[in-house]
Amino acid sequence: MTKILVTVKDNLAEQPLLDAISKRIWPERTSFKLVHVMDEPPVFFDITDEMWERIKNYRALVRQELASMEEKLRELVPGADIDSELLDGAPVKVILKLAQAVRADLIIVGKDDKTDIDGKQCGRFVKEFVCKAPCSVLVVG
Numbered sequence: 001m002t003k004i005l006v007t008v009k010d011n012l013a014e015q016p017l018l019d020a021i022s023k024r025i026w027p028e029r030t031s032f033k034l035v036h037v038m039d040e041p042p043v044f045f046d047i048t049d050e051m052w053e054r055i056k057n058y059r060a061l062v063r064q065e066l067a068s069m070e071e072k073l074r075e076l077v078p079g080a081d082i083d084s085e086l087l088d089g090a091p092v093k094v095i096l097k098l099a100q101a102v103r104a105d106l107i108i109v110g111k112d113d114k115t116d117i118d119g120k121q122c123g124r125f126v127k128e129f130v131c132k133a134p135c136s137v138l139v140v141g
Contacts, residue, residue, distance in 0.1 A: 001081075002030040005099055006108045007091075008084075009036070009125075013110035013141065014069055020108060020140035022076045030077065034069055034084035035098065036062050037091040062086055092128040100134045107133055111141040 004026075006017055021032075038059070047055075066084035073082050087094050099107055111126050129137045 002027050002106075003102055003104045004030060004032045004106045004108060005095065005102070005104045006032055006034045007036075007095055007110070007129075008034050008066060008069060009091075009110055014065070014072075016110055016141040017108060018069070018072055018076060020138065021073065026077055026080065028079065029081070031081040032073060032077070032083075033098075033102070034066050034073070034082070035087065035095055036066060036084075037087045037089060037094045038062070039091065040088050059086060092125060092132070096129070096132055096134065104135045106136045106138055108138045108140060111139050 006021070008014065008017065038055075063086055066086065070082050070084050074080070087098070095107065098104075107129060109126055109129050126139055130139070
């Protein structure tokens with residue numbers, strides 16, 4: 001089984017990720033896991049009840065967006081095993097650890113336009129994936 005992790009940073013990154021996935025022919029029994037990682041607030045930061053409520057609402061919104069993306073991906077890659085997960089922690093560290101744990105064959109990550117890698121614009125987040133991933137990384141966007 002081919003195991004693909006798809007990092008979902010926000011709903012703006014959704015379409016480039018789906019476009020990249022739809023343009024490829026995937027082996028039968030490909031498994032896609034959509035992953036969004038929320039940074040944890042710093043421990044020294046005093047979080048009010050109102051802020052916790054905002055965080056809770058944001059988590060609910062992210063879960064809805066992940067579910068929506070799962071549906072779209074099922075249409076694009078019929079027969080694929082697709083699920084999603086919302087995790088907490090430092091995004092790169094958490095996703096790389098997950099990639100190793102599930103023995104991912106590929107991480108698909110959207111780029112943000114901040115840092116240059118080999119003449120292409122991408123952010124620190126992407127640069128860390130490219131340098132540290134235990135598998136291949138496909139940068140889209």
